[in-house]
Structures are given as C-alpha cells and as structure tokens.
Amino acid sequence: MTMFDVTAPATGQIVGRVADMTGDDVVAAVDNLHASQGDWADMAVTQRVRWLHRYRDWLLDHEDALAKLLQDETGKPWAEANLEIPYIVEAINYYGRLAPGQLRSKAVRRHGPLALGKSQMLRWHPYPVVGIITPWNFPLGLSLLDAVPALVAGAAVAIKPSEYTPLTVCAAVRGWAAIGAPPVLSVCTGGAVAGGALVDSVDYIQFTGSSATGRVVAHRAAERLIPCGLELGGKDALIVRADANLDRAANAAVWGAVANAGQMCTSIERVYVHADIHDRFVSLVAAKVGELRVGCDDRRYRFDVGPLTTAAQWGVVSAHVDDALRKGARVAGAGRVPSCPSSSNLYPPIVLVDVDHSMSCMRDETFGPILPVMRFTTDDEAIALVNNSRYGLSATIFAEDVELAHRMAHRLDVGAVNINDVFANLFTLALPQGGRGESGVGTRNGSGAVYKYCRPQAVVTARFRPRREPTWYPYAPLRGAFVHRVSRILGARDVIRQFCR
Structure with a gap:
C-alpha cells in the first residue's frame, strides 16, 4: 500500500504519513464493518452507550496529545485546537442520554377505522454501515460529531477524513480499538478514489464539504438509491x-x-x-x-x-x-x-x-x-x-x-x-443544524440525529383473528355498505355527513 505525507500548514514540514487507500482497500474495510455490525446492533442500547462512555474517557485521557496533533496538521491556534475534543465529549454525553429512550420499541396509538382491530409497534433498525466524509477545517470534531449518533444507533462507521488532515482522526480511531471496543469504527485514508469507493460501498453517506463535491456525492448516492446527508458551503x-x-x-x-x-x-x-x-x-x-x-x-x-x-x-x-x-x-x-x-x-x-x-x-x-x-x-x-x-x-x-x-x-x-x-x-x-439551497440537504445534531441513521420498521399485529376481515374477499353488497358506513361515521365530524347520504 502506498503512503502519502501530511504537512503542517504553519511550517510546511512533514508531520506524518498515512496510507493512500485504493478503492479495493476501502471496500475491504467496509466489508469488515458489515461483518461486525450485526453483533453491535444486537447489543442493548445501554451497552453501546457504555462503550461510548469508555471512549469518552479515553478521549479525555489523551486530550492533550490529540490537540497537539490536530494543531500540527491544521495550524490552528492552541485555543481553537483545544475546542474539538470537549465538543465531542458533550456529544457523547448528550446522545448517550437520549438514545435509550428514543430507540426503544414503542406501541403507536391506533387511528382510523381500519386500524381499530390492530396493535401497532414502531421499531428502529440502524443502517448497517455509515460512511462519513469530512473536510480539513474541523477534522476530528466533524468526524466524530456524526459518528457518535450513528454508533449509538447501532451502525458501524467508516470515516474518510480530508487527505490534508487525517492524522488526528486516525489517532482517535486507534483509541476506539485501544479500549477493546467491537471493531465497528474504522478510518479510510486517501483522496478522491477512497472517497468515491466509500460512497459506492456503504449504506448511508454523510458528507461535509463544498457544494460542488456535495453534488457529486448526492448523484452517486442516488444511483445506488442510498440516503445521504449533505452539510455544504455557506455565506x-x-x-x-x-x-x-x-x-x-x-x-x-x-x-x-x-x-x-x-x-x-x-x-x-x-x-x-x-x-x-x-x-x-x-x-x-x-x-x-x-x-x-x-x-x-x-x-x-x-x-x-x-x-x-x-x-x-x-x-x-x-x-x-x-x-x-x-x-x-x-x-x-x-x-x-x-x-x-x-x-x-x-x-x-x-x-x-x-x-x-x-x-x-x-x-x-x-x-x-x-x-x-x-x-x-x-x-x-x-x-x-x-x-x-x-x-x-x-x-x-x-x-x-x-x-x-x-x-x-x-x-x-x-x-x-x-x-x-x-x-x-x-x-x-x-437543536438541528442544517442549511437551505446550496448549503446542503438534511441536518445534524438535535433529537433527530440518532433517528437519522436508522430505518423505521412498522409492525402491525391483528388483535382479533376471525376467519376473514370485513374488507377481504369475497366482496358483497351488505358487508361493503357496512364497512363504508362505519368508516364514514368515524371519519366525518358532523351528524349530517355521518348519516345523511
């Protein structure tokens, strides 16, 4: 595997080297995530949250080293380099508190005459593998801000950081492995080839970057009929x-x-x-x-x-x-x-x-x-x-x-x-953060951030089990008139429309 240099914008000096992954390398990494994701999703939400809390503690224990590395590859002043990890820590605390209640299967109140004899349940299933492509301005913050709700939802996550600033993300992903967490978080380094392969192999893509590249990502996602979130430019x-x-x-x-x-x-x-x-x-x-x-x-x-x-x-x-x-x-x-x-x-x-x-x-x-x-x-x-x-x-x-x-x-x-x-x-x-026009599609943050990385599943169960339902075959005048009249009585909101037809 070939490598490429990462240089410090403050000095022009080389501060690290990472792999320039090919498309096949990225596909292999995503395949490994798919293989591990099922067990992760089957865990209780509270157990996934415990892993994220251990990861939070690791980030805090290594905060200084991560901030120094981030400063080296971005050139940020020390005050700004020190901001990204506390933000992610708070995100872990927030989504860890929110997710157990949100992801619990819920009975949904019945509405309408055809649902009177049914019980209704709403469940949430994660997208198996979420791909996250992030820019160089906030390499760690933007990567983990999307990764955390995806992980707590039960998805596996592959992050493709900018080729200009991959070092801190690589170090942070190594931290996930260092705490012994399940192998559901990985990093794919490289340029456009790696990014394109990620879009072509994951089940959901979250992209943060320019409006021009966002259009390309959205087009490729649409060709595969997978959802995408786009956080793009601003003025x-x-x-x-x-x-x-x-x-x-x-x-x-x-x-x-x-x-x-x-x-x-x-x-x-x-x-x-x-x-x-x-x-x-x-x-x-x-x-x-x-x-x-x-x-x-x-x-x-x-x-x-x-x-x-x-x-x-x-x-x-x-x-x-x-x-x-x-x-x-x-x-x-x-x-x-x-x-x-x-x-x-x-x-x-x-x-x-x-x-x-x-x-x-x-x-x-x-x-x-x-x-x-x-x-x-x-x-x-x-x-x-x-x-x-x-x-x-x-x-x-x-x-x-x-x-x-x-x-x-x-x-x-x-x-x-x-x-x-x-x-x-x-x-x-x-609160959700999202844009309009060329500033993007979808949102990040807010109470919907965990649901963003989930697919809803509606489960409907018959409460009563007669030989056939009134709406099933064979159609008959008396039964058809009865079903229609009951529906009209329950649907109309005034006596004239309920009974005078």
Whole structure:
C-alpha cells in the first residue's frame, strides 16, 4: 500500500504519513464493518452507550496529545485546537442520554377505522454501515460529531477524513480499538478514489464539504438509491441594526469572521450595518482586527489567528480580495502578518468597505479571514440582501429590540438564526443544524440525529383473528355498505355527513 505525507500548514514540514487507500482497500474495510455490525446492533442500547462512555474517557485521557496533533496538521491556534475534543465529549454525553429512550420499541396509538382491530409497534433498525466524509477545517470534531449518533444507533462507521488532515482522526480511531471496543469504527485514508469507493460501498453517506463535491456525492448516492446527508458551503450574514449594542456586535463580527482563520461553513462572510451606525461600527471592527495576533502558534496561546490550511485556499481568499479592490472596495483595517516561513499560508484578517453584491466576496464562499461590510437603510432591505444568496446555512442579527429581531429571523431563508450572538447554534446540540439551497440537504445534531441513521420498521399485529376481515374477499353488497358506513361515521365530524347520504 502506498503512503502519502501530511504537512503542517504553519511550517510546511512533514508531520506524518498515512496510507493512500485504493478503492479495493476501502471496500475491504467496509466489508469488515458489515461483518461486525450485526453483533453491535444486537447489543442493548445501554451497552453501546457504555462503550461510548469508555471512549469518552479515553478521549479525555489523551486530550492533550490529540490537540497537539490536530494543531500540527491544521495550524490552528492552541485555543481553537483545544475546542474539538470537549465538543465531542458533550456529544457523547448528550446522545448517550437520549438514545435509550428514543430507540426503544414503542406501541403507536391506533387511528382510523381500519386500524381499530390492530396493535401497532414502531421499531428502529440502524443502517448497517455509515460512511462519513469530512473536510480539513474541523477534522476530528466533524468526524466524530456524526459518528457518535450513528454508533449509538447501532451502525458501524467508516470515516474518510480530508487527505490534508487525517492524522488526528486516525489517532482517535486507534483509541476506539485501544479500549477493546467491537471493531465497528474504522478510518479510510486517501483522496478522491477512497472517497468515491466509500460512497459506492456503504449504506448511508454523510458528507461535509463544498457544494460542488456535495453534488457529486448526492448523484452517486442516488444511483445506488442510498440516503445521504449533505452539510455544504455557506455565506453567512450578520445584520447590525441601529439599536444594536455596537461593542458586542463588533466583537462578535470579528470573532465570527476570523475564528479558525475564517475557515468555517458558518463564518460571518458578509455584514450589513444600518447606515446611521456604519462608520462607528467599521471603526470598531477595524481597530479590533488590528489588535489580533496573527501567526503560527505553539501551546502558549501566543496568537489568535493561524494560517489557512492549504495553499489553494490562500489563493481563493486572495482572489476574492483582489476582485473586491478592483471593483471599488477599500481596506478599512487589517491585521499584521509576522515574519514566518514562506510556506505558512498566513493571511491577514481584512475589513473591506464599499462592497456590493457584484463582488465575489459578497456572493461566493470565501473561507478566509475577510470581513466585508455593507450599508442598509431599512430592515426590509437588510432581509432582502441576506436572502440574495444561493446559500442558506445560518445568519446573525444584532438588535436591542429582540421581538423585532425574532420577526426578522422568521423572514430569513436560512437554517439557523443567532440573535445577539454568533455561532451559538453550533454549540446547542439539542437543536438541528442544517442549511437551505446550496448549503446542503438534511441536518445534524438535535433529537433527530440518532433517528437519522436508522430505518423505521412498522409492525402491525391483528388483535382479533376471525376467519376473514370485513374488507377481504369475497366482496358483497351488505358487508361493503357496512364497512363504508362505519368508516364514514368515524371519519366525518358532523351528524349530517355521518348519516345523511
């Protein structure tokens, strides 16, 4: 099996090597998962939860080593590299608490005359093998955030991490084996060949990444008639009304746009500010961006903003800025990039003004530390600007009039709205996260996350067993009239329609 190098975006140095799996390698890995999944699904849900709790403890015991490895392969500042494992720990706790009640077989209340003589039971069967394809921006968090509900549901899971950041996922999967858990969690490393083979061999595919690749995944899944979940790109907007708490809004805008070097599907990528406060807001965010410490961090919290993960992404961000400046935008503020290796992929956070929707930085996903700010004069105009996008992942509104903000939120064509906060929906596991338009299909998180990886089975049992049912052959006038009359009496809601026909 051939291997490929993984390099650190902060230094360009090789930090590890992993297998470049062929399609046959991936199929063999999925076959092994299929062979083990039946016993896993047959376990009591509480027993599966116990295994996940042991895995939670392993993650906590190895948190520092995993965070260091994650920082090496992503270039994240230490504060951000340390966030992913606590998030997964909370996900294990949440789904472990939820799943036993959800997956219990349930008697369903009868409805309708034809069901009066039946007992009805609803059961949940997991998809045998779930494939999870994840990007490089949150390699561990996004992989395990989907893997945990799938595992607790009784599915086996194969994760295909990005070829740029596979090391932490590989280490985490080794941890599952280290606790002696059943072999129902594996990792498939490689590029497009491995990803394509995974889509072609699993029973459910969850993909997180670009809208373009999401279309390819959805097409291949449709050809096999298997379900898929797609969490795709975003162009999230922030509305700042004239009555907003400006200091909080400015702090939120900077963190929302620049956290993880802007490499988040929910990054604030466009800001609409009321004309009355536009200049004050721009001055605030420009000053705050100028104070950010940009550089290649170690484990001492020395920097706030790290490098972009890939050189290709650096090129996309640079092209968006160049396009905006060429079309009349101005730089209102920028961070400073210190002296670092030329291969470090550092890009300074930039505040752009005099922008409009003719510019790619206001239309297309940038995935970088850019904060374009545009004026508006009425709430209707702001809402129209936000909705003027092919993406619809989430949005943010800052306003002191919270009731008005809720009414505005109702009119936004997005999957989530944060009011006087930013990214808050990402950390509320009890709520679903999903997008509209080119931002994806389906959701993750929320009480439906476990059901997402299950197939319902309806079991109907006859309570009484006469020789034949009234609706069976042979059809006869008297019996047919009786069945129809009873159905009409039970279905109609007024005496005239019940009896006068």
